[in-house]
Amino acid sequence: MPFTCGPDDLVISMVLMADPSALSVVRQRLRRWLVALEWPAREVDDIVMAVNEAVSNAVEHARPAPLDAEVRVAARLFAEPDGARRVMIGVSDDRTPSDAGFRGYGLLMIHACMDAVELSRDDTGTTLVMTSAKVPPAGKPIVR
Amino acid sequence: MGPLGGVPPEEQLLTITQAAHPGCAILIVRGDIDLSTGERLAEAAEHALSAAGTFPLVLDLSGVKFLSSSGLGLLVDLDDRARACGSSLRLVAGEAESVTRPIRTLGLNDTLDLYRSVDEATAC
Numbered sequence: 001m002p003f004t005c006g007p008d009d010l011v012i013s014m015v016l017m018a019d020p021s022a023l024s025v026v027r028q029r030l031r032r033w034l035v036a037l038e039w040p041a042r043e044v045d046d047i048v049m050a051v052n053e054a055v056s057n058a059v060e061h062a063r064p065a066p067l068d069a070e071v072r073v074a075a076r077l078f079a080e081p082d083g084a085r086r087v088m089i090g091v092s093d094d095r096t097p098s099d100a101g102f103r104g105y106g107l108l109m110i111h112a113c114m115d116a117v118e119l120s121r122d123d124t125g126t127t128l129v130m131t132s133a134k135v136p137p138a139g140k141p142i143v144r
Numbered sequence: 145m146g147p148l149g150g151v152p153p154e155e156q157l158l159t160i161t162q163a164a165h166p167g168c169a170i171l172i173v174r175g176d177i178d179l180s181t182g183e184r185l186a187e188a189a190e191h192a193l194s195a196a197g198t199f200p201l202v203l204d205l206s207g208v209k210f211l212s213s214s215g216l217g218l219l220v221d222l223d224d225r226a227r228a229c230g231s232s233l234r235l236v237a238g239e240a241e242s243v244t245r246p247i248r249t250l251g252l253n254d255t256l257d258l259y260r261s262v263d264e265a266t267a268c
Binding site: 023104108 | 157176178179180210212213214216217241242245246249250
């Protein structure tokens with residue numbers, strides 16, 4: 001998909017301890033960022049839901065979490081040639097391929113909330129890259 | 145804000161209150177149901193369920209702002225548990241899209257017993 005990269009300030013990134021208490025922090029920060037970008041409400045909910053699931057998965061597998069176990073979340077806004085916008089979000093942790101699976105409904109939820117999901121794992125860790133549904137340029141109403 | 149600087153304590157993220165009603169047990173749940181708060185909800189619901197006997201357990205989720213898949217898994221487990229002991233689990237979602245949307249997304253609207261209000265859930 002042809003993407004043009006947005007200005008550098010249209011990114012958000014955070015490094016968190018792989019602990020359940022990180023979840024509400026991620027949700028709150030991501031929501032605030034998306035609202036500032038004038039993202040439509042339902043699509044904000046979808047992105048927050050998907051990222052919460054991805055971080056939950058990393059946290060669950062890190063239990064009991066060693067103090068240095070981290071989850072990294074990074075998101076970037078993209079504009080397509082027609083002006084439609086998407087965000088791409090990466091969630092990564094230090095899990096090796098042997099324990100990088102998903103439990104319960106998490107992955108199903110992520111797929112339902114996102115347009116594209118890609119999981120990559122190697123000896124250094126696991127990364128889930130998610131691409132959101134596209135939304136209109138800021139200031140334009142969404143057509144359903 | 146919590147002692148960790150900006151991380152809300154779990155007690156603030158989710159509150160569970162018991163309400164009295166003849167013929168059923170009611171728990172009013174407010175806030176976020178996620179991996180950090182789910183265990184507390186599961187314990188409270190489990191406790192209420194064993195106290196309710198064969199009476200239905202009503203969970204008022206109309207004040208729930210966020211419901212993760214781990215929370216949904218918990219509700220499905222609780223629903224199974226309730227049926228197994230001759231009780232039933234009734235969920236009040238009200239107008240809360242934050243509750244109805246994830247339930248619909250995972251296709252659990254046929255599995256879980258949803259009501260629009262506590263009155264409706266306690267009527268039958």
